[in-house]
Amino acid sequence: MTKTAHDELFELTMLDQAEDAVELMHYWKLGAQDLGLTEEDISFAVHNWMPRHLDLQYKGVRMCVGATLRELIDIFRFKDRKRKGEDVKGIYGVLPAVLAPYQSIKYAGGDKVYTSFPDLLLMFTLQAWFHKGAPLMEKAEAAGFSYGARHCALNKIGIAGRMTGLIPAPDVMWSWGLVCDEATKVDEFLQTMTDDKWISVITRMPHDTYKGDEDYQLEDRIKYLGSNLRDSMAECEKALGIKVSEEDMRRAADDFGRFMGKIGQLTMLNAAADPVPLRNSTLTIPFGLASIPFNTGVGYMEEAIDILMEEVKEAAAKGEGLTRKGAAKVGAYFNPWATPWLERILIENDCVFIFSMPTAVSKAQMVPLKSTDPHEQFAEQWLQINFGMGCGCDIRNWVEKIEMLKPDAMILGFLDYDRWLGQAQKRNAVEVEEITGVP
Amino acid sequence: MKTPIEEFAELARTRPTVLREAHKEGAKVVCYVGNYAPTELIYAAGAKPYPMWRGGEPEPPDASLEETLRFLNPLHRTAIGLHMMGLDPVSSFADLVVVSITDCHIARIAEVFEDRGLPTCKLGVPSEWQSASDFAYYKNKVELFKAKLEEITGNKITDEAILEQIEASNKVRAALRKIDELRKLPVPPIDGTTFIKLNHYATQCEPAEAVESLERIYSWLLEQVDENATSDKPRVMLIGRAVGIGDYVVTTALEKSDAVIVTEMLDEAFFRFQKDVEVEGDPSDNLCKNLYIDSVPIDNFQPSWGLRYDIAKEKMAEYNVDGVLWYQLLYDEIYDMEYCCYAKKASRDGILFTNVQTSYEYTREAMGPLMTKLETMVEAFKGGKY
Numbered sequence: 001m002t003k004t005a006h007d008e009l010f011e012l013t014m015l016d017q018a019e020d021a022v023e024l025m026h027y028w029k030l031g032a033q034d035l036g037l038t039e040e041d042i043s044f045a046v047h048n049w050m051p052r053h054l055d056l057q058y059k060g061v062r063m064c065v066g067a068t069l070r071e072l073i074d075i076f077r078f079k080d081r082k083r084k085g086e087d088v089k090g091i092y093g094v095l096p097a098v099l100a101p102y103q104s105i106k107y108a109g110g111d112k113v114y115t116s117f118p119d120l121l122l123m124f125t126l127q128a129w130f131h132k133g134a135p136l137m138e139k140a141e142a143a144g145f146s147y148g149a150r151h152c153a154l155n156k157i158g159i160a161g162r163m164t165g166l167i168p169a170p171d172v173m174w175s176w177g178l179v180c181d182e183a184t185k186v187d188e189f190l191q192t193m194t195d196d197k198w199i200s201v202i203t204r205m206p207h208d209t210y211k212g213d214e215d216y217q218l219e220d221r222i223k224y225l226g227s228n229l230r231d232s233m234a235e236c237e238k239a240l241g242i243k244v245s246e247e248d249m250r251r252a253a254d255d256f257g258r259f260m261g262k263i264g265q266l267t268m269l270n271a272a273a274d275p276v277p278l279r280n281s282t283l284t285i286p287f288g289l290a291s292i293p294f295n296t297g298v299g300y301m302e303e304a305i306d307i308l309m310e311e312v313k314e315a316a317a318k319g320e321g322l323t324r325k326g327a328a329k330v331g332a333y334f335n336p337w338a339t340p341w342l343e344r345i346l347i348e349n350d351c352v353f354i355f356s357m358p359t360a361v362s363k364a365q366m367v368p369l370k371s372t373d374p375h376e377q378f379a380e381q382w383l384q385i386n387f388g389m390g391c392g393c394d395i396r397n398w399v400e401k402i403e404m405l406k407p408d409a410m411i412l413g414f415l416d417y418d419r420w421l422g423q424a425q426k427r428n429a430v431e432v433e434e435i436t437g438v439p
Numbered sequence: 440m441k442t443p444i445e446e447f448a449e450l451a452r453t454r455p456t457v458l459r460e461a462h463k464e465g466a467k468v469v470c471y472v473g474n475y476a477p478t479e480l481i482y483a484a485g486a487k488p489y490p491m492w493r494g495g496e497p498e499p500p501d502a503s504l505e506e507t508l509r510f511l512n513p514l515h516r517t518a519i520g521l522h523m524m525g526l527d528p529v530s531s532f533a534d535l536v537v538v539s540i541t542d543c544h545i546a547r548i549a550e551v552f553e554d555r556g557l558p559t560c561k562l563g564v565p566s567e568w569q570s571a572s573d574f575a576y577y578k579n580k581v582e583l584f585k586a587k588l589e590e591i592t593g594n595k596i597t598d599e600a601i602l603e604q605i606e607a608s609n610k611v612r613a614a615l616r617k618i619d620e621l622r623k624l625p626v627p628p629i630d631g632t633t634f635i636k637l638n639h640y641a642t643q644c645e646p647a648e649a650v651e652s653l654e655r656i657y658s659w660l661l662e663q664v665d666e667n668a669t670s671d672k673p674r675v676m677l678i679g680r681a682v683g684i685g686d687y688v689v690t691t692a693l694e695k696s697d698a699v700i701v702t703e704m705l706d707e708a709f710f711r712f713q714k715d716v717e718v719e720g721d722p723s724d725n726l727c728k729n730l731y732i733d734s735v736p737i738d739n740f741q742p743s744w745g746l747r748y749d750i751a752k753e754k755m756a757e758y759n760v761d762g763v764l765w766y767q768l769l770y771d772e773i774y775d776m777e778y779c780c781y782a783k784k785a786s787r788d789g790i791l792f793t794n795v796q797t798s799y800e801y802t803r804e805a806m807g808p809l810m811t812k813l814e815t816m817v818e819a820f821k822g823g824k825y
Contacts, residue, residue: 144779148796149772150510177566181542181739181773184566188744192780202741207546208563208580211553227572392550416508419543419772423508427550 005042006032012046012056013066024073031076034166035126036135045130053340054129055282055322058315060308064285065129067300071116071288072125074295078114079168089240090114090170094183095154095291096358097176098382101233102293103252108237108244115293118167119158124288127157127338128281136160143193150417153338155186162190169196172239174232177204178225179387180420199239203232207420211392216364216383225383226376233375249374255298256381259289262305264361269312271329271354271405275321277312280335280353281343287359322347329354331407333425334414353411360401362386387421394424398432409439443659444633447652451643455528458487462532467592470530472518472548473539474707475564475577476584477726479604479716482646483596484588489529490642491518491536492708494683497799499524506551512768513799514683514708515548522555530557534591537584539564542739542773560587568731568740578727585723601722607646608716614653615641615712621660622701623758626668628660631677631700632690635709639684642710673698673820676755678781679766680738680774681708688801689766692810698817702758704751706737738777747777748784755790762791762820769798791820 003011006029010016015024032042055061081088088111093102095117106115127133133153140156141147143163161167177184187200205225215221237244263286270278286308288294289301319325328351335356336342343353364384371377382388386397402410410432412425433439441449462468467486471478481488492514493499499520500513506523507516521527530536537560538549546561553559563580565573585596615638621628629637637656641649675698682690682705690700703709711734717725735750736743754760765781767774778794785792793816795809 144782146775146779149775150770151772151775177741181566182776184741185739185773185776188742189776189780191742192744192783200742202567204566204741206540206563206565206576207543208540208549208561210559210561211550224572224576231570231572392553417510419508419510420547422510423543423547423550426508427506427547427554 005039005046008046009042009069012050012062013069014059014062015066015069018066018070024070027073027076027080028069030080031073034076035132037126037130037132041130041132049131050129053279053281053344054285055278058278058308058311060304060306060311061278061282061285063304063307064301067294067296067304068121068124068285068288070296070300071292071294072121074114075116075118075121075167078116078295082168088112088114089172090116090168091172091174091236091240092170093117093174093293094158094176094186095120096179096385096387098256098378099290099293100249100252100256100381101229101378102174103255104244104248105236105240105242106293106295107248107251109240109242113240113242115295117292118161119154120292122157122161122167123154123338124285124292128340133157133338136164136166139164145189152180152182152418155182158186159190162196163194169194170198172199172201172236174201174203174236177202178382180418182419199235201232201235201239203228207390209390209392213390214364214393215389216367216380218383221383222371222376222379225379226371226373229378230375246374249378253374253377253381256290259298259302260361260365262302262309263287263290263359264365266305266309266312267355267360268405269309269316273312273316273321274325275319275323275327276329276352276354277315277321279322279340279343279347280332280356280359281337281340283359284335284337284356322352323350327352328408329406330409330411331355331357331360331402331405332410332414333357333412334421335359336414354407355401355405357398357401358385358387360405362397362400364397395428395431398428399435402432402436402438407438443652443655444637447637447640447656450648450652451640454489454643458489458529459532461487467534468529468532469588470533470536471539472515472536473541473545473562473564474709474711475539475541475730476537476562477581477730478642479601479608479726480581480585480588480596480723482604482607483600484592485594486534486588486592488642489533490639490684490708491521491527491530492639492642492681492684493517493521494681494708495686495688495799495801497801499526500799503551506554507547510770511544511547512680512771513797514681514768515544517683517799519548519551519555522552522557534558535560535587537562541566541737544771558591560584564731566739566741568736568743574727574731577731578724581723581727598722601726602718604646605716605718605722605725607650609718610650611641611646611653611710612712612715614650614657615710617657618653618660619702619712621657621664624664624666626665626670627699627701628663630694631675631703632687632694634700635682635690635703636687638710638712639708670699671821673761673817674701674759675699675820676701676751676758676760676763677703677705677766678751678763680706680768680771682766683708686797686799689795689797689809689813692806693764693813693817696810696813696817698820700764701760702754704735704747704754739773744777744780748781752788752790761823762793762816764816765792765794767794767796769796791823
C-alpha cells in the first residue's frame with residue numbers, strides 16, 4: 001500500500017510506533033483537515049521544511065516532535081469529545097505562565113479535564129513546522145486585530161483559531177497577564193467577538209518594582225501573587241468541579257522544576273560543544289514542556305529529552321555539529337523559532353544560536369524556594385524567571401547567562417512589538433554590552 | 440480685553456514659572472504621569488503637583504526612541520522625550536515623579552525615568568479592579584506614595600490636611616460639572632476642545648485658583664447661552680486614552696468641520712470630575728475609592744469593556760450625541776482591541792462612529808487625509824448614516 005504524507009509524518013516523528021498509533025492517526029487526519037493542511041502541505045513539511053530547520057538526525061529530536069504532535073492531535077480529540085457531549089471540561093491558558101498550577105489541575109481532574117495553551121501549540125506546529133500560520137494571522141487581522149497596531153502574532157493565531165472554530169471554546173480560560181497586557185485582554189476580546197461562553201479567570205500584577213529589586217526576594221510580592229493564584233485556582237476548581245490537592249500541586253511543581261533543570265542542562269551541553277549540535281529552533285521543542293501544560297502528560301517529552309541529552313553528548317564527543325569548529329556562537333533574547341529560516345541564514349553563514357534567554361536557566365531559578373505554601377511556591381517560581389521579574393532584573397540575568405554560556409555576540413530585537421519584553425532588548429543592550437564586553 | 444478663558448489659560452501657562460520660584464524658596468514639586476496618584480495628598484504634604492500630560496508634538500516621542508521601544512504610545516514617549524530634550528519645564532527640578540503603573544507602556548516609561556536618575560515613585564495600579572485584594576494592593580501603594588511625600592517634605596500628612604484638600608478638589612469638580620452641564624444644551628456655549636483645555640488648566644494651578652477661574656468662566660458662558668437657539672451641528676462624543684495637554688489638533692479640526700464635542704470618556708490626562716470624593720470616613724480610603732472603584736474603569740482594567748460601552752451609551756443619551764469619535768494613540772494595542780469590540784457593539788446598536796489614530800505627526804501631508812476623514816464623518820453624522 002502506498003504511503004500517504006500522513007504516514008510519512010508519523011514515521012518521521014515515530015508516532016507510528018506508538019501503542020495508540022491508529023487512534024492518533026484518526027484524530028490527526030481530522031485535525032489536519034481543520035488546520036487546512038493538505039497532503040501536499042504535509043509532504044512539504046516532511047521532506048523539505050522540517051529537515052531544513054530541525055536536527056532530525058537525532059532520535060531524541062524526532063521523539064520531541066512526536067510528543068508535541070501528539071499534544072496537537074489531542075486538541076482534536078478534545079474537540080471530538082466535546083462535540084459528542086462527553087464529560088470533559090477544558091481549561092486553557094496563555095503564555096507566559098508557570099505551568100505547575102495548570103498541571104496540578106490536570107493531575108486532579110484526570111481524563112475529565114483537558115489542559116492546553118492552544119495558541120502556542122499552533123504556533124509551535126502549524127507555523128514552525130508546516131509554515132502555515134499566516135492564513136490564521138490574516139484571519140485575525142480581518143476580524144479587526146489590526147496589523148497597524150502591531151499586535152502579537154501568537155495572540156493573532158489564538159484569536160483566529162477560536163473565531164474560526166478550529167479550537168473549541170474552553171470551559172475555563174485562566175489568563176496570566178504578568179508580562180504583557182494583551183495576552184489577558186485577548187480573553188475579553190474573544191468574550192465580545194464570539195458567541196461562546198466560558199468562565200474567565202484572570203491573574204495580573206503591575207510592573208512596579210524598582211531597579212535593583214529581585215522580585216523573588218520581595219515577600220509582599222510573593223504573598224500578593226500567591227494569594228492571587230490561590231483565588232484563581234479556587235475559581236478554576238469551582239468551574240471545573242474538581243479539588244486540587246496539595247499533593248497534586250507538589251507533584252506539578254516538582255515536575256516543572258525538573259524540566260527546567262533538564263532544559264537548562266541540555267542548553268548548557270549544546271552551547272559548550274564545538275561545533276554546536278542543535279539548532280535553537282530544535283532546542284525550543286523540548287522547552288514546550290515548560291511552556292505548555294501537556295494534556296498528554298510529561299512522559300513522552302521527558303523520555304525524548306533524556307535520549308536527546310545522550311545524543312548531544314555523543315555528537316559533541318565526535319565533533320559533529322551544525323558548522324565548522326570555531327564558528328561564531330550567538331545568543332538571542334528570543335530565538336525566532338517560529339520563523340526558523342532566520343536561524344538557517346545564520347548557520348549558512350557559519351554562525352549559530354546557542355541559546356535564547358528564556359530557555360537558559362538563571363541562578364535565581366536554582367535558588368531553593370522559601371515558601372511553604374504551594375500557591376506561594378508557584379508565585380516564587382514565577383518571580384524567579386527573569387521576565388517574571390520587574391524592572392532592571394533582566395540586566396543582571398542577562399549578564400549572568402552571557403557569562404555562563406559565553407556567546408561571541410548577542411542578537412536582539414526579535415519580538416520587539418511586545419510592549420514589555422520588547423523594550424528590554426533596546427534598553428538593556430548598551431548596559432549589558434558595557435558589563436560583559438559581548439557585542 | 441481677555442476673556443476669562445484666556446485668563447485661565449495664562450494662569451496655567453505660567454504655572455512652571457511659579458513652581459520654579461516656589462521650588463527655589465524650598466517648596467517641593469511633584470510631577471505625575473497617569474491619573475492614579477491623588478494630588479490631594481501632594482497638596483496635603485505641602486508640596487506642589489504638576490501633570491506631565493503633554494502631547495501633540497512629534498519631536499519628543501522621536502527623541503525618546505534612544506531608550507524606548509517605538510511601539511510605546513506617543514503620549515508616554517512624550518513625557519520622557521520632553522525630559523530628554525530638556526524641554527519639560529518642571530521635571531528637571533522635580534523632587535519626585537510619581538507614575539501610575541496602569542499598563543506596560545507607562546511601566547516602561549517609569550523605568551526610563553528611573554534610569555535617567557529622576558526620583559521616581561512607581562504607583563502600581565492592578566487591573567482586576569473589582570477584586571478586594573487588588574484594591575488593597577493599590578491602597579498600599581498609595582500609602583507608600585504618601586510615606587514618600589512625607590519623607591521629601593518632612594511634613595506629616597494628617598487626615599485633617601487630606602480632608603481639607605479633598606474639599607478643595609471637590610470644589611474644582613463641582614465647578615467643572617457646572618460647565619459640563621451647559622454642554623447638554625442644544626447649542627452649547629463651549630466647544631469640546633475648550634472644555635478639555637479647561638480641564639487641563641484646572642490641573643495646572645492651585646485648586647482655589649481653579650475654582651475662582653472656573654466660576655468666572657461659568658458666569659461668562661451663561662451670558663452667552665441662547666436657550667432658543669438650535670443647531671444642526673452633529674454632537675460628538677470623544678472616546679480614547681487621552682488628549683494630551685497641547686494635543687488639540689484633531690479635536691479642533693473636528694469642531695472646525697462643523698461638529699461639536701459635547702462629552703468625552705478619557706482615561707488619562709484628564710481630571711476626573713464626575714464624582715466627588717466622599718468626605719465621611721477615612722480620607723485616604725475615600726481618595727483611593729474615588730479613583731480606583733468609583734471612576735469609569737480604564738481600558739486596561741479587566742473586565743472593563745462591557746461596562747465602558749454601557750457607560751458610553753448612557754452618556755450618549757444624556758448628552759444627545761449623534762456619533763462617536765474614537766481617538767486612538769498609535770500603537771496603543773489594548774485600545775485598538777477595545778475599539779474592535781466597541782465597533783461590533785456600536786454597529787449592532789446603530790451607533791455612528793469612526794476612529795482616528797494619532798502619532799502626533801500633524802504635518803500638512805497628514806492633515807489633508809485627516810481633514811477629509813473628519814469632514815466625511817461630520818457629513819455622515821449629519822445624515823445619520825455613517
